[in-house]
Amino acid sequence: MEERSISFNYKVFKSREELPSEDAALLQKATVALEQSYSPYSNFKVAAAVLLANGEIVTGSNQENAAFPAGICAEGTVLSAASSLYADVAIVKIAITVKSHKRVIETPVAPCGICRQRLLEYENRFNQSIQIILAGEKGEVFVIDSVKHILPLYFSKNNL
Numbered sequence: 001m002e003e004r005s006i007s008f009n010y011k012v013f014k015s016r017e018e019l020p021s022e023d024a025a026l027l028q029k030a031t032v033a034l035e036q037s038y039s040p041y042s043n044f045k046v047a048a049a050v051l052l053a054n055g056e057i058v059t060g061s062n063q064e065n066a067a068f069p070a071g072i073c074a075e076g077t078v079l080s081a082a083s084s085l086y087a088d089v090a091i092v093k094i095a096i097t098v099k100s101h102k103r104v105i106e107t108p109v110a111p112c113g114i115c116r117q118r119l120l121e122y123e124n125r126f127n128q129s130i131q132i133i134l135a136g137e138k139g140e141v142f143v144i145d146s147v148k149h150i151l152p153l154y155f156s157k158n159n160l
């Protein structure tokens with residue numbers, strides 16, 4: 001028997017203001033997109049903005065449904081939109097932010113398991129790491145350099 005471990009490094013910025021200006025601008029686009037969230041059931045708004053290799057930015061937000069599993073996460077919305085609009089263009093970064101009607105969220109919220117898998121698909125499709133920028137309404141911002149860091153031992157087309 002052998003024991004193995006997996007660890008990863010990520011950057012923590014004290015606040016949005018400390019981010020490089022390009023990242024702060026992308027996060028701001030995601031923050032504006034929170035207003036397009038359709039989340040009457042959870043009252044938990046999530047929005048994302050992706051920067052594409054051609055410089056275009058696409059935004060999306062969570063879109064819920066009375067039949068709960070039919071709802072779509074913000075990451076799923078934005079990845080589908082970006083891939084539909086710019087099918088052959090790699091995704092460089094994604095900024096994700098949240099807003100709850102219950103409390104001010106002061107810590108970054110990470111993508112759910114299915115969205116990690118969705119993000120991985122596009123990282124692998126273009127063979128280019130996607131940087132993930134995560135922010136609450138205020139407080140620290142996390143920057144993670146690859147989807148694989150938050151989805152270790154992943155499943156991909158290589159397993160098929």
Ligand code: THU
Nearest residue numbers: 042044046062073074111112115
């Ligand atoms: N949600 C996202 O949009 N992204 C995630 O990665 C986690 C959860 C949404 C789904 C649902 O509309 C609401 O947040 C509460 O779960």
